[in-house]
Amino acid sequence: MLRTALLLATLACVLLPAQQPAPLDPGIRTVVQVAIVTKNIEASAQRWASILGMEIPKVSTTRPGEEVKVQFRGKPSSGQAKLAFFKLGQVVLELIEPVGGDTSWKQYLDEHGEGVQHLGFQVQDLDQAIANAEKSGMPVLHRGRYDKDNGDYVYIDSGKALGVTLEFLHSDPPKK
Amino acid sequence: MLRTALLLATLACVLLPAQQPAPLDPGIRTVVQVAIVTKNIEASAQRWASILGMEIPKVSTTRPGEEVKVQFRGKPSSGQAKLAFFKLGQVVLELIEPVGGDTSWKQYLDEHGEGVQHLGFQVQDLDQAIANAEKSGMPVLHRGRYDKDNGDYVYIDSGKALGVTLEFLHSDPPKK
Numbered sequence: 456m457l458r459t460a461l462l463l464a465t466l467a468c469v470l471l472p473a474q475q476p477a478p479l480d481p482g483i484r485t486v487v488q489v490a491i492v493t494k495n496i497e498a499s500a501q502r503w504a505s506i507l508g509m510e511i512p513k514v515s516t517t518r519p520g521e522e523v524k525v526q527f528r529g530k531p532s533s534g535q536a537k538l539a540f541f542k543l544g545q546v547v548l549e550l551i552e553p554v555g556g557d558t559s560w561k562q563y564l565d566e567h568g569e570g571v572q573h574l575g576f577q578v579q580d581l582d583q584a585i586a587n588a589e590k591s592g593m594p595v596l597h598r599g600r601y602d603k604d605n606g607d608y609v610y611i612d613s614g615k616a617l618g619v620t621l622e623f624l625h626s627d628p629p630k631k
Numbered sequence: 632m633l634r635t636a637l638l639l640a641t642l643a644c645v646l647l648p649a650q651q652p653a654p655l656d657p658g659i660r661t662v663v664q665v666a667i668v669t670k671n672i673e674a675s676a677q678r679w680a681s682i683l684g685m686e687i688p689k690v691s692t693t694r695p696g697e698e699v700k701v702q703f704r705g706k707p708s709s710g711q712a713k714l715a716f717f718k719l720g721q722v723v724l725e726l727i728e729p730v731g732g733d734t735s736w737k738q739y740l741d742e743h744g745e746g747v748q749h750l751g752f753q754v755q756d757l758d759q760a761i762a763n764a765e766k767s768g769m770p771v772l773h774r775g776r777y778d779k780d781n782g783d784y785v786y787i788d789s790g791k792a793l794g795v796t797l798e799f800l801h802s803d804p805p806k807k
Contacts, residue, residue, distance in 0.1 A: 484683060485720035489665060489750060491794040502792050505767055507660060544661035545721035548750075569794035571747035574665060574724075591681055616678050618667040618745035 483584055488547050488575025488622065492563045496552035499569075500539045503550065512539045517602050520556055525599040527557040532597075534558035549575075559597040559610045559620055573610060573620040581607060581625040588613070588621070596620065659760055664723050664751025664798065668739045672728035675745075676715045679726065688715045693778050696732055701775040703733040708773075710734035725751075735773040735786045735796055749786060749796040757783060757801040764789070764797070772796065 493499040496514050504511040517523065520533040527534060533556035541548040551572065553561040563572040578584040585595060588611045596612035606626035613621045669675040672690055680687040693699065696709040703710060709732035717724040727748065729736040739748040754760040761771060764787045772788035782802035789797045 484685070486665065486722045486724070489662065489747075493794060499794070502767070506764060506769070506789070506793065506797070508763075509660070546662045548662070567743065567746070570743070571665075571750075571795050574747075587684075588682060591678070593682070613682070617682065618669060618675070619747050621682070 483576040490549040490573045492551050492572040496537045499550050514539045523600045527597045532556045573622045575622040578623045584623050659752040666725040666749045668727050668748040672713045690715045699776045703773045708732045749798045751798040754799045760799045
């Protein structure tokens with residue numbers, strides 16, 4: 456009996472994969488947005504529409520930074536952006552042209568020129584996601600409310616560590 | 632009778648949306664890959680795993696460029712890359728560390744430093760997709776066969792026009 460148990464235990468060690476510690480799930484595993492900062496959103500939108508074979512999307516402008524509580528590095532900012540979107544399956548391709556005051560969009564364009572500035576993730580628990588990023592040495596860079604004032608976007612200062620800025624998107628719970 | 636027909640025609644003009652010309656569909660509407668070029672893939676993979684709460688992925692090295700028919704700007708290249716992948720829903724986040732000869736990965740790292748180098752699209756008709764890109768002034772930059780020699784990847788020189796390199800991915804049809 457003991458011999459059988461030992462044999463089974465040995466077999467289990469050989470055949471079963473080593474147990475990994477359960478990974479910490481901060482709930483940010485699905486990319487929903489890829490965002491490109493551009494100097495001229497109308498020209499970019501036209502070029503993307505042509506290569507994708509899609510209609511040229513409408514360009515909108517966000518409300519003034521003060522109205523949607525924009526903060527850049529912890530300070531209030533008047534920064535705005537012109538936006539256009541292409542739906543590409545699960546992912547939205549977002550084009551952004553910075554307008555006015557300090558934002559991560561303007562900073563990226565000044566430092567890098569046109570390119571992919573951020574990847575956006577829908578998060579379940581915004582405070583937890585921010586705390587996890589801060590624990591990894593990546594503080595909040597820029598944040599604000601959605602234009603319809605029904606959720607938050609938070610950019611994480613992850614450009615140096617990860618090669619791209621992370622954006623956490625979090626909608627308010629439905630109002631009762 | 633005529634009056635009814637005219638009324639119906641008028642109603643149709645008012646109620647039905649204006650007909651748009653059918654957009655050209657080059658079949659590249661779904662992003663499947665977001666790729667970040669890095670100087671040190673092991674360090675990058677560790678940082679991404681930590682922020683995403685996922686296991687650190689295995690790093691592999693592609694076969695020598697000559698074996699997988701790598702071409703950069705139309706000339707054969709010995710270029711290789713170390714690769715690591717994170718599955719994030721529909722999209723795979725790919726980390727790439729260039730190794731050896733000329734590739735779009737090395738060019739991006741030399742010119743921009745670490746960042747999002749390409750967006751990958753699975754395409755139905757590779758020749759058509761390349762022809763469409765060329766018609767828009769974006770020629771092939773870099774191409775090769777998948778490491779298992781069962782498909783092609785083709786990078787389009789779209790960095791200046793679109794802010795990011797496009798990658799077309801096309802698997803060979805199943806062998807009979």
